[in-house]
Amino acid sequence: MIASAHTPLPKLDWMNTSTPTSLLRQTPWVEDPDFELLLKSRKLSERDSSMAREFARDGFLIIESADLFDDVDINALKEFVIAHPGSAHNRITDGWKDCPEIKKIACNPEILRVIEFLYEREVIPFQTLNFLRGTEQRTHADFIHFASLPARYMCGVWVALEDVTLKSGPLHYYEGSHKLPEFSYQDLGIELISEKGGLSWENPETRLRYNQYETLIAEKVSPFPRRVLTVKMGTALIWSSNLLHGGNPVDDRSVTRWSQVTHYFFENTVSIVPMFSNMQEQLYAITAPTEIRTGKRKENKFNGRYTHLLPDGARFRIRTSDEPQDIQFDPERSTAYLLRYADLAGSSFATPEGAFEHFLKHGIGEGRVY
Numbered sequence: 001m002i003a004s005a006h007t008p009l010p011k012l013d014w015m016n017t018s019t020p021t022s023l024l025r026q027t028p029w030v031e032d033p034d035f036e037l038l039l040k041s042r043k044l045s046e047r048d049s050s051m052a053r054e055f056a057r058d059g060f061l062i063i064e065s066a067d068l069f070d071d072v073d074i075n076a077l078k079e080f081v082i083a084h085p086g087s088a089h090n091r092i093t094d095g096w097k098d099c100p101e102i103k104k105i106a107c108n109p110e111i112l113r114v115i116e117f118l119y120e121r122e123v124i125p126f127q128t129l130n131f132l133r134g135t136e137q138r139t140h141a142d143f144i145h146f147a148s149l150p151a152r153y154m155c156g157v158w159v160a161l162e163d164v165t166l167k168s169g170p171l172h173y174y175e176g177s178h179k180l181p182e183f184s185y186q187d188l189g190i191e192l193i194s195e196k197g198g199l200s201w202e203n204p205e206t207r208l209r210y211n212q213y214e215t216l217i218a219e220k221v222s223p224f225p226r227r228v229l230t231v232k233m234g235t236a237l238i239w240s241s242n243l244l245h246g247g248n249p250v251d252d253r254s255v256t257r258w259s260q261v262t263h264y265f266f267e268n269t270v271s272i273v274p275m276f277s278n279m280q281e282q283l284y285a286i287t288a289p290t291e292i293r294t295g296k297r298k299e300n301k302f303n304g305r306y307t308h309l310l311p312d313g314a315r316f317r318i319r320t321s322d323e324p325q326d327i328q329f330d331p332e333r334s335t336a337y338l339l340r341y342a343d344l345a346g347s348s349f350a351t352p353e354g355a356f357e358h359f360l361k362h363g364i365g366e367g368r369v370y
């Protein structure tokens, strides 16, 4: 699904906002089949060339630098994580909201610089996950959780907050597997999650379908070398959204594996959730996550154009235009809203007017879409 043709390279600086939107790329240059040509056309230092080449070839890049996270108080971070209710499940989601140390790791200037260099777009850190121990997560591509339109503008960064040994269930990943197509549920023959239970993990179908996904994805890894990340504290690994990865089995339950994952989107993209979307029919579950740096909602623009989201049941079709969408009360949208967000069932918001009121009062701030 990687675009085979590439648009001519703009003569302007890539960060220049006056770049005509028609020249914005449809694929990150490091994921383009013509990467080598694109590399030649950029006048890069030896170091930057080899970083770009590595990421393009392998789908990940390891950054080892003794002082990368010197400004982070790891003990304060650990105290926060241990006291958090999520620690019982070994997963603290979006701890950055209350823990400045987690936010510092997510917004590390050197990491952001490298990501922006690799993707040639302004980066938007939007989700953090903190772990105390190995996750033992089965192999997957983050694409299935978070993706973008245009495609492949999403990446993750895994950071070791202590030395990682084989016993503690290190991260594993398959070198070069990002070059596979972005496998959606439709590509794999997995049934679409029905709207009735809502498009979330509360819906029991979500877990069932995800288990099927993990089983089918396990069949895709054999051509690629499996790597295991046993590294020193402070090492970071940037992975492409389509790189297959997971958590190794934990051999010794008494051993911790303190680590943080941050997920990143990019400006001028629409953020979608493929596992809840019908990718083949272009019916999308859309999210509007919070930018960690600014605390503002990420805009869902498509290469400079405004998006108009037309509900079709709980999902959306997307149209683009030069004008922003004016969101008004609309009974049809309200029906779709209540279908999409099943947690509102039975609440005082479960009427057409109530749904619009919920969206204005709470939904916008929670990243919901009307």
Ligand SMILES: O=C(O)CCC(=O)C(=O)O
Pocket (backbone or CB within 6 Å): 129, 131, 134, 135, 136, 137, 142, 156, 158, 170, 171, 245, 246, 247, 248, 259, 261
């Ligand atoms: O840390 C791990 O074991 C895997 C985490 C992961 O896959 C993720 O957060 O996307």
Ligand SMILES: [Fe+2]
Pocket (backbone or CB within 6 Å): 140, 141, 142, 245
């Ligand atoms: Fe992941």
